[in-house]
Amino acid sequence: MSDKKIETEEVNKKRLIKPAFVPPVRVPLSKGVIIVDEEHCTCCMHCVHACSLTNEGVCSHELARIQLAESTNYIFENSAKPCLQCVDPQCLRYCPTGAIKVDAATGARIIEEKFCIGCQNCVEKCPYDPPRIRFNKEKKKAIKCDLCGGDPACVKACSHGALAYFTDPNGVQTGYIQPKGSV
């Protein structure tokens, strides 16, 4: 996973340039995560459509909680990019109102909509590109993968076997991990 490493380093750099200090928080690990087999992903966007239809009731690329790395096939390295339910979720850490919580059943990091003030801090702080946490411009609320309560629609919609839902009751070491010694 060399890609991830690069991503992490870049993110750390970004964070150092813009130090808005919020103490890191420790949250329980997610019990499930959506994993992608990039070799088999054809960028058919079935997952994207399934996500926006299931969760927002509309068809949209912007409002899907699973995104493609690039919008064009011209870029060779392209595949679906789901939320990784990070070990150290930066969205949760930087949310000023505590609207992002850990779901008791799935361990997914979820947004409690009534507390979201639409500041987009979480979108900005997401360590990944494209940000796995999206912003609904109409509702002025952030939206985020909640693993569909343990039965992700995107995984069901994938016909190439590129997406899978991986679960571990003891928690999954996944996504962004705070480097030791940094704050």
Add this chain to the structure above:
Amino acid sequence: MAEQYGYAGKILRVDLTDKIITEIPSADYLPKYVGGRGLAARIYWDEITPKIGALDPENRLIFATGALTATGAAYAAPSVCVAKAPCIYPTSTIYPSIALGRWGYEIKFAGYDAIIVQGKAEKPVYLWIRDGHAEIRDAASLWGKTTSQTRMKLMQMHGKNLQAACIGPAGENLVIQSIIAVDCNTAFAHGGFGAVMGSKNLKAIAIRGTGSIKVANPKRILEVNEHMRKVATILPGETRFVGGKTIVGKHRPPAPFFWQYMWPKGTKMGREQELGLVKMSPSGCPGCNTICKTKVRLADNAVHSGSFECGESLLWAGQEQEYYGGRPAGRVLYEFAILTDDLGIDSSLVSSMAWMGFPVDYGPEAPGGGSIMHLDMLREAHKRGILTEENTGLPWSKYGSQEFLREYTYKIAYREGFGNVIAKGPALSTKYIMEHEEFGPRRREMEYLYQKTYTKAGQFGGMRRHAIVWGKGLGDCAVSPMCTLFALQSIKRGKELEVMNNARADSAWLIKWYGTDKIKDNTYWGEDVAKAVIIHDYYHMEGDCATVCSFNSELTLMRGLALEEELTWGSVHGTPEQWSAVFGEDVTQEDLMKQYERLVNLERAIWIRDGYLEGAVDAFHDVIYQEKSKAGDVLFPREKLDNLLSIYYQLRGWRDGVPSRAKLEELGLKDVADELERMGVNLDLTIGGIGDSIP
């Protein structure tokens, strides 16, 4: 007002002459004209009069999205480009060109059902549209660039997530075979719309849309998608007959349908180095699980990565094999695909598919829309001594090599020397060769070669097809192996329709589809055959208006029929179910057919207004009547086909190919009937003869 489902609600109109950008409500046209090809046909009827030439500023370039595009419905990726097409000979008329990819999605998410471009800019411009805001910008820095360079430059300027439609040097130079490249390596290829865009001094349209499309029943859409996918996918352990060999569905991924066709025999992933590629990986359109494209990256030129469609990747393989010997390695083929895409030329018109085992006089039973193309015709002309190295300046002795490829493609795109002749389009270039003495005494044979090529060229003809065009007309889709002629042939011969990926598509499913077994009889040319043709008309209209990829809906349909499944839905097709889910109204296949009948009649009226006299659109070349089976029987007896045509007209409610007033009024096209009558067209079903209409 009830909530608008499925459609975006607005149509964007851009006048390049006066630099005026306006919006009109879609409700003027939708849902009566469905969307895609139908919507564009109505705009065409209202705005493009017969006097307007294809390359005139008054010609409209209409990019229309389908009714199901961007609603999450499976297989609804295509979008349509319609204009008066310069590629059609002898008189320019409407031609719907279909492109795949994300272009249609982006238009709808930007808030438009269609974009109409009219007028001509003083100097090169491009159009930048973002979420309902459009502006005309100076394109001096883009003019002269290839399509990939243009796309990259636009991405640098406006962010990487945009979708661009642009023309290459061929479009700028008004080459008739030019394309409008959209998304990545897909294009509005046929019809010559690159030249139309070039004639407007419009280099590119860049769109970014972040909106969404409301649907009535999102859950239902996902259910229908799931069902269609199940029907269209090879399940693990299941055996299927694909392209002449039996393959077993693997555990994962579902066997890519096109894999066998995209690569020389037995090619597997992991043989990239041998092919001179760094890497290849499967790819497809949004909302579609069929892998009809491959992303490749060449070893020595990392910039030129992109995705290629199956047909495109086959185009040059035969020549390569011929020149270099051995198995085609794919090296030339990819360079060719890249070159034509970059320069903006329709690769199918300037290339060849001879290697697939179709000799120049191949029979029309060739599978999958495979057709001999323009270069095959020229090659044959070279063999006959009509075209030589002297009179063309092309290195014919190196035919099949990279040198020849470059020379040939560049000459067309920049209209140099003999390239300038080819750039007139297939029909006019043939005429040019026949009229000029430098091409030797045998140059008259070009007419035969031309007829031979373009009578049977099926979908890839890229111009007015002289084959059976009843209803299906001048349409086009990316791969449509079941253009009416192919279908008729298959029915009549009772042979397996070798569509690339279907499950044992023998005639059994055809009979099931048409609901009669008479069509199996080789000598029967009666009413049931005419009915079958009508089914094809609607089928294609459906594909182009809802914009469902006809390849895939075909696939689902055939597989559903072949499996003899008791299907939950009324149609194995999926479209009425998708329709109901998106628009929230219960729609049956019959309801949709009524809509499509309106559009078939409207297009017919357009042809008549544009100067195609009754019956002229349905005429065959003589070559078709000379077609013989192996046993020596005439395949298409002239009198029987003529009789069939009159039965077809009768079923349609037409007289000699002209819709009657009663029919037009029944379909809500009273204004169309009025205008035709004002022009002097006889719309009476009972009286009058051929030729007494149109001034």
